[in-house]
Every structure is written in C-alpha cells, then in structure tokens.
Amino acid sequence: MKQYKNYINGQFVESQQVFAGINPATGARIADVHEATQTMVNEAVTAGQHAVKRWGTRSVTDRADMLYRIADEIDRRADDFLEAEMLDTGKPISLASKLDIPRGAANFRIFADILKTAPLESFRTELADGAHAINYAVRKPLGVVGIISPWNLPLLLFTWKVAPALACGNAVVAKPSEETPGTASLLAEVMQSVGLPAGVFNLVHGFGPNSAGEFITTHPDINAITFTGESKTGTTIMKAAAEGVKPVSFELGGKNAAIIFADCDFEKTVDGIARAAFLNSGQVCLCSERIFVERPIYDRFVQALVQRAQHIKLGDPNDPLTTMGPVISAGHRDKIFSYFDLARKEGAEFLFGGATPKFGNELDKGFWVEPTLIAGLPDHARSVTEEIFGPIAHITPFDTEQEVIQRANATAYGLAASIWTTHLSKAHRVAQSMNVGVAWVNTWFLRDLRTPFGGSGLSGIGREGGIHSLNFYSELTNVCIHVDA
Ligand code: NAD
Numbered sequence: 001m002k003q004y005k006n007y008i009n010g011q012f013v014e015s016q017q018v019f020a021g022i023n024p025a026t027g028a029r030i031a032d033v034h035e036a037t038q039t040m041v042n043e044a045v046t047a048g049q050h051a052v053k054r055w056g057t058r059s060v061t062d063r064a065d066m067l068y069r070i071a072d073e074i075d076r077r078a079d080d081f082l083e084a085e086m087l088d089t090g091k092p093i094s095l096a097s098k099l100d101i102p103r104g105a106a107n108f109r110i111f112a113d114i115l116k117t118a119p120l121e122s123f124r125t126e127l128a129d130g131a132h133a134i135n136y137a138v139r140k141p142l143g144v145v146g147i148i149s150p151w152n153l154p155l156l157l158f159t160w161k162v163a164p165a166l167a168c169g170n171a172v173v174a175k176p177s178e179e180t181p182g183t184a185s186l187l188a189e190v191m192q193s194v195g196l197p198a199g200v201f202n203l204v205h206g207f208g209p210n211s212a213g214e215f216i217t218t219h220p221d222i223n224a225i226t227f228t229g230e231s232k233t234g235t236t237i238m239k240a241a242a243e244g245v246k247p248v249s250f251e252l253g254g255k256n257a258a259i260i261f262a263d264c265d266f267e268k269t270v271d272g273i274a275r276a277a278f279l280n281s282g283q284v285c286l287c288s289e290r291i292f293v294e295r296p297i298y299d300r301f302v303q304a305l306v307q308r309a310q311h312i313k314l315g316d317p318n319d320p321l322t323t324m325g326p327v328i329s330a331g332h333r334d335k336i337f338s339y340f341d342l343a344r345k346e347g348a349e350f351l352f353g354g355a356t357p358k359f360g361n362e363l364d365k366g367f368w369v370e371p372t373l374i375a376g377l378p379d380h381a382r383s384v385t386e387e388i389f390g391p392i393a394h395i396t397p398f399d400t401e402q403e404v405i406q407r408a409n410a411t412a413y414g415l416a417a418s419i420w421t422t423h424l425s426k427a428h429r430v431a432q433s434m435n436v437g438v439a440w441v442n443t444w445f446l447r448d449l450r451t452p453f454g455g456s457g458l459s460g461i462g463r464e465g466g467i468h469s470l471n472f473y474s475e476l477t478n479v480c481i482h483v484d485a
Contacts, residue, residue: 002031002084004181006040006205007188009047010198013040015205021181024326025090025317027365033181036204041173041215044202048144048171049221051199056141056169060115067112067167069194074105077186084182085155090325090366092317095280104155104183110449111163111469118467121478130485139474141169142247143223146216148237149184150229151177151328152283152389157251158184161226164469166200173202173222175212177229179328181205208233220244226472227251228285231387231413231458238461249472250461251285251454253387254415257408258288258444259398259430261421262296265442269420270301274308276418276444278371281327282391285459286416286438286445289388291395292404298397302375305395306352309371314357326367327390333367336390340372343383348374348394379407387413401426405433414456418444437463 004021005012014034021031036044055063074081081101085091091100125133145165149158158176165172176184184203191201206212217225217240225241227234228251241248258273276288293301315322327333333356340354353372358364372392377384384394398404408417417434419441421427431439437455440446447453450466462472 001029002182004031004033004185004205006034006036006044007185007191007201007203008040008044009202010192012188015040019178021088022179022329023087023090023366024328025366026362027330027367028362030087031182033178033205035206036212036215038215041204041212041219044173044204045144045219045221047199048173048202051197052141052143052169052171055166055171055197055200058169063167063169064112064116066194066196067108067115067163070190070196071105071108071112073190073194074101074108074187077190081155081183081186084186085180086317088154088180088182089151089328090317091280092319092322092325094320094323095325100153100156104159104187106449107156107159107163111167114450114466114470115167118470125480132483134481134483135478137476137478139168139470139476142473142475143170144221145170145172145473146219146222146225147172147174148213148216148225148227148229149174149176151179152280152285154180155183155187157228158187160464161228162187162201164464165226165473166196168470168473170473171200171202173204173216175204175206175216178205178207208236214240217241218243222246224248224473226464234460247472248461249454249464251464252415252458252460253389253413254285254287254455254459255290255385255387255411255413256286256288256416256418256436257290257292257411257434258418259404259408259420260291260293260297260301261419261423261426262294263422264297264420265422266297266301266304268442270304270308272418272420272442272444273305274312277373277393278309278312278324278391279445281324281369282393283327283389284445288418288444289393290384290408291393292398292408293395295397295399302351302373302395306373309352309373312371314368314370315359315363324371324391327369328367330367332390333369336369336388336392339383339386339388339390339392343374343377343381346377346381346383348381348383349376350374351395353391379410385411401430405430409433409435412457413459415459416440416455
C-alpha cells in the first residue's frame with residue numbers, strides 16, 4: 001500500500017488520521033493518505049513564513065534555475081508520475097503520458113522562462129517646472145500562498161499554481177484534491193531531491209470543510225489563496241478570504257459552448273468536437289457540454305459524432321489502445337447518473353450512451369460511464385444549464401449567427417467556447433462576441449502558457465498564465481523618483 005504523507009518544512013510527516021486512496025478504474029484501495037491536522041497546517045504556514053525571507057530574496061536567476069531543476073527531475077521520474085496519476089484517476093496511458101505529466105514539467109520551465117524575461121513597468125512623468133519623475137515597479141513576493149486544486153488534471157493543475165508562486169519568491173502551503181494525492185506527493189519528493197530550501201514548498205493532504213482545505217483558507221497568516229474547483233466551493237473560500245481581505249485567484253466551473261457552422265471543415269470538426277466533449281471522460285473544465293450545430297448540417301453532424309463516440313474505447317488504462325477511463329469516484333458517477341435521470345425527465349433523447357459499460361472483469365467494480373450524447377432539450381433545461389462534468393453533451397440545431405451568439409452566452413458561466421467555421425470574418429466576429437475567458441477557433445484545448453487563462457461569471461476571478469500569473473503571485477511596489485530640472 002502506498003503511503004502519501006504530508007511534507008512540512010522539508011520533512012515527510014505522518015498523521016494518525018489516514019484515509020483511503022482509491023483507483024477509480026477498479027474501486028481498489030491503493031494508498032493510505034495521511035490527513036493533515038490543524039496543527040500541521042499551522043506548522044506548514046510558520047515554516048513558509050520563515051522560508052520566504054530567504055527564498056524571496058534570492059536572485060531571479062537562482063529561482064529560475066531551481067525551477068528548471070524541478071522540471072528536469074519530473075521528466076527523469078516521468079514513469080513514477082505516470083503510474084501515480086493513472087492509479088489515482090484511472091486515466092488511460094495514452095492521455096496521461098501525453099498531457100498530464102509533460103505539462104507538469106512544462107509548467108515549471110515556462111514560468112522560469114517568463115520570470116527571467118518579463119518586463120516591468122516604467123513611466124517618465126513630465127513636470128511643469130521642467131523637472132521630471134521616473135516611475136518603475138518592482139515585484140516582491142506576497143508571502144505564504146495557499147493553493148487548493150481539484151482532481152481532474154491533478155499534476156497539471158497543481159503545478160500550474162505551484163510553479164509561478166515559487167517563481168515569484170513565495171512559499172506555498174498546497175493541498176491537492178483528496179481524490180488524487182499521488183503526484184503531489186511525488187512532487188514533494190522532487191522538491192526535496194533537487195534541494196529546494198525547507199519550508200518553501202509545503203504539502204498538506206485532506207478534505208475541504210473541517211480539514212486541510214478550510215485550515216488553509218481561514219489561516220490568518222496565509223497571504224493569498226489560489227483555487228481551482230467547483231464554483232460553489234469558490235463561494236465558500238471567498239467568504240473565508242474576505243476575513244483577511246486576501247487576494248484570490250479562482251478557476252472554477254464551466255458549461256462551455258461549441259458552435260459549428262455549416263461551412264466548417266466537417267471531418268476535422270467532428271474529430272475536434274468528439275475530443276472536446278469526451279476527453280478525460282468529460283472531466284475537463286473546458287469540455288463542451290453544449291454543442292450548437294447550424295441546421296443544414298445538423299443531422300449529418302449528429303450521425304458522425306455518434307459514430308466517433310462508438311469508436312471510443314473504454315478499458316484498462318494501461319492498454320495503449322484505451323481512449324477513455326472511468327470517472328473519478330462512485331460519488332461523481334452517481335452525480336452524473338442523476339443528471340441522466342434528470343435529462344430523461346426533462347424529455348431528452350439519448351442519441352448514444354447513458355449507461356455503465358460492462359467489462360466482465362475487475363473493471364466492473366470501477367466507476368465507469370459511457371460517452372453520452374443527448375438532444376431535444378430547451379436551452380433553459382437544468383441538464384443544459386448546470387455543469388455535469390462527465391462524458392455527456394447536449395446537441396442542438398441553430399439557424400442564425402445572432403441567434404447562436406445569444407444562446408451560447410445565455411449561461412451563468414463564462415469559461416471557454418469553441419467556434420468551427422472556415423469563414424475568416426465570422427470566426428473573429430463570433431469568437432470576440434463570446435462572454436468567456438478563452439475562445440478557440442477550429443481547435444479546442446490548445447494552450448500557450450503565456451496567454452491569459454480564466455473565466456468570467458461563475459467560472460472564476462482573475463486570469464493566470466504568463467505575466468498574469470506573475471502579477472497575481474507578486475506584490476508590485478511602484479517607485480517614483482523626482483529628478484530636478
Ligand atoms: P471541488 O471544489 O469539490 O474541490 C476542489 C478542491 O477544493 C479540493 O482540493 C477540495 O478538497 C477543496 N475544497 C472543497 N471544499 C473546500 C472548502 N470548503 N474549503 C477549502 N477547500 C475546499 O472541485 P473538484 O470536484 O475537485 O473539481 C471539479 C471542478 O473543478 C469542476 O467544477 C471543474 O469545472 C472545476 N475546474 C475548473 C478549472 C478551471 O481552470 N477553471 C480547471 C479544472 C477544474
């Protein structure tokens with residue numbers, strides 16, 4: 001049985017309270033996870049406060065070099081990370097080896113690069129008497145940053161926050177999801193082996209309420225909170241952060257639209273939408289749960305998408321031919337099935353899926369859901385407005401550009417959208433009309449880590465990525481110097 005411990009002030013720390021790590025592909029217990037107590041979280045914060053005094057004053061080159069070493073060590077231990085990620089999530093090897101683990105390392109490299117090259121603002125102010133002033137901004141660490149991340153892309157999303165926080169000279173107290181503690185625990189080993197000073201990176205395991213999550217968000221000496229997860233958890237955390245007027249960065253849920261025009265490149269679009277609906281069993285915040293297709297190609301498109309769904313191969317995550325894994329937990333599978341029941345009550349037509357696959361082996365004890373496509377619901381149906389976060393999408397026809405813009409934007413979320421057309425001006429027009437943080441054209445989930453990433457409405461607060469991350473994880477001081485005439 002693997003033992004996933006806390007990592008506090010450079011030491012691995014056991015707890016009396018242990019909870020089970022479960023492999024969702026089989027339902028088997030794979031790890032003992034040591035739940036951090038309030039005292040442990042307090043110790044982690046104190047360690048961070050001490051460590052930041054040294055780490056935060058190191059040169060940019062020093063800090064960047066350390067980030068490169070972390071990235072290299074993740075690469076060197078890629079097989080260990082892959083095993084841990086697949087056991088925690090049931091992701092197929094074809095996905096985890098290409099997406100999750102390489103991005104874990106890439107997050108450290110890119111933020112090291114950005115740190116070294118990011119410009120700082122400078123303004124010359126002309127004064128009436130012929131004198132002038134020079135303004136320039138300097139970046140300083142915030143202090144101890146609390147990081148809370150979800151289970152769907154565990155290493156990718158955890159390092160997406162840890163890397164820029166460390167780059168900017170902060171210490172962190174970071175909590176991965178209770179569902180996926182494995183790769184974060186390996187990351188602690190990496191931090192220790194590359195010689196990151198004790199107390200700079202602290203890892204605490206546990207749950208949200210009355211556990212490590214709440215202990216972080218309510219701690220008076222945590223200077224900022226960055227969180228990825230459900231919108232309603234964001235509300236709870238924001239209330240906790242309000243107490244100390246702490247900066248928050250929130251990457252939350254989505255109910256993203258895909259808009260397919262009749263003039264799209266048909267085959268490429270069907271492939272793109274199959275990916276956007278079902279990648280990672282639909283458990284990507286950016287997944288398209290609402291698909292709008294222009295009426296002249298609607299029937300043909302539905303038929304082609306159903307065919308793609310039929311070819312998705314669910315099965316053993318270690319089989320290179322497997323393209324879809326389970327969902328994360330029994331609880332999450334039940335939530336998805338409750339939405340299937342709701343959709344049926346609301347009058348949905350199930351075009352494909354809607355059930356649990358049968359394997360005839362140990363996988364039958366896992367948490368599996370077929371890729372599912374539904375149609376026939378009005379835009380205001382709950383199954384079409386609420387985030388389900390599973391391998392399910394609703395598909396519907398539209399007639400005009402104005403109509404589809406209005407319908408796609410009729411959501412409380414505002415994370416992402418994709419537009420599929422070969423008409424250049426229409427592509428720009430519609431993409432720019434989307435009330436979202438990220439609008440893709442003829443692609444989906446194509447990420448340049450220098451670009452702003454985040455959402456509006458229920459999808460989040462702020463932007464991370466590139467300079468935007470540096471801005472969140474730093475305190476800027478403007479220095480203004482008067483120069484006599
Ligand atoms: P979740 O909100 O249930 O949990 C996320 C993290 O918050 C976990 O570590 C959990 O332990 C912790 N947590 C829960 N309650 C807490 C509390 N009261 N105080 C402090 N911490 C608490 O989310 P999840 O189910 O793990 O992840 C799925 C959600 O994440 C979906 O809504 C998805 O859209 C969203 N997500 C968003 C993005 C994005 O970039 N916008 C990316 C990935 C996932």
